[in-house]
Amino acid sequence: MSRTVPAPSAEDAGRRGSSHGLLLTALIVAVIAFQLGASMVTPALPEIAREFDVSASQVAGAQDLFFLVGGVAGVVLGRLSDRVGRRRILLAAMVTMCLGALIAALAPSVPVLIAGRILQGASGATFPVTYMLLRDTMSPARFGPALGIVTAINGGVGGLDGLVGGIVADTVGFRWIFGAILVVGLTAIVLLRRFLPEAAPKDGRRMDWWGAAALSAALVCVNLALSKGSAHGWSAPLPLALLLAALVLLVVFWQTEKRRTAPLIAIEHLRSRHVWPLLATTLLTLMGVFSAINFTFVLLSQDGEFGYGMSATLSSLLYLTPPAAIGLLSAPLTGWLAPRKGWLVLLRTGLGLSLLILLGTALLPDNRWLLFAAACALGVAYNGLAMTPLNALGVVVSPKDAPGAVPGISAACFGIGASVGIALVAPAAGSGTLGGIEQALWISAGFTFLALLTACVLRLPASEDGDEAQA
Structure with a gap:
């Protein structure tokens, strides 16, 4: 005899909808924290250079390293989240973002500021891990619109983040930009701890650190080659050497992945x-x-x-x-x-x-x-x-x-x-x-x-x- 499964009540459906809304809110605040770290700082670079009495090119290194470290972190930590869980990686990313913002806000010198920006860049897995969390926790009908919202933030918070960054730098100083990032990051941590559920890791096997290292090193060489090539010319020895090193590392990565039982x-x-x-x-x-x-x-x-x-x-x-x-x-x-x-x-x-x-x-x-x-x-x-x-x-x-x-x-x-x-x-x-x-x-x-x-x-x-x- 077949048994009829009762349809979910309107109250149950509303509760699930509310849960998804709270989770999406927590994830949005997290990606805003990272995006502010990427975009609000750019218009403040001239003011930072004046504050520390250095050239703009010296300060620009802080921004370059932020994106470089962010790209490497996305590759490594995105895959690591399969092993240790998305929640743990995303919370660690937000903690790192906040620590970096605090160091940058209090930085007495450019090297310390750069150290803070490197820590902030280490949270570069925020967007890819968020995309995976949306896929893991939402139905296809909910996934599309939710991902659209996050993608819009990835392109800039309505175009206002850079504009506001410039205004803040001009009026109260660049340190308040990092203070704002810190506040948003701390808010994200509170919301993620409250509304992001624990989930079992997707893959219990060991992380392919050799493959991750080879691919990360190749990405670093490519980025450095682009930076040096635009500054010194594409035919200069250093950019060419870096591109050759990147090619060799990609071959190493390819050969490594062919031999691993659990590759990247x-x-x-x-x-x-x-x-x-x-x-x-x-x-x-x-x-x-x-x-x-x-x-x-x-x-x-x-x-x-x-x-x-x-x-x-x-x-x-x-x-x-x-x-x-x-x-x-x-x-x-x-x-x-x-x-x-x-x-x-x-x-x-x-x-x-x-x-x-x-x-x-x-x-x-x-x-x-x-x-x-x-x-x-x-x-x-x-x-x-x-x-x-x-x-x-x-x-x-x-x-x-x-x-x-x-x-x-x-x-x-x-x-x-x-x-x-x-x-x-x-x-x-x-x-x-x-x-x-x-x-x-x-x-x-x-x-x-x-x-x-x-x-x-x-x-x-x-x-x-x-x-x-x-x-």
């Missing part, structure tokens, strides 16, 4: 159409669209000879804040559409639209209002339709035996793509001519076209929740 990520997964096209698409998308918005657009708008001659504040308000603010609205909408249209459809649509927008700017770069419209449109096409699926797919395509592998490596591709893109368009965009700006925009459009091609190669693995059907 198995070679067969890296070779599959589920993984390598996603990593390539992420890298190329950042090289293309990010470099255009965050470098070429800004250079064009502020140049007084061939550009628009705007101040830094006006340039930010017209060309940086709109795409971030619009992305804050469009990214959650993309997450809501994903279960209905499919992640791959939305990704390809976003990249296709981004390509068309960049082609328009390359053809008519001297029209400031066209550039403004392009920046706004990229808030939908890039920050919403493209970036949200890229973050989601890092979780969706990750192999069942290593769910923390792809999100961490994908997060590193975001940082490397942004650095490589700016480094490659900088000679053209900084040539001091409108023709150079046009060339830089064509280069960005070319990378975006390649990203669209690799996105068309990408396939989703079959899964129980129907991700393959959504492709």
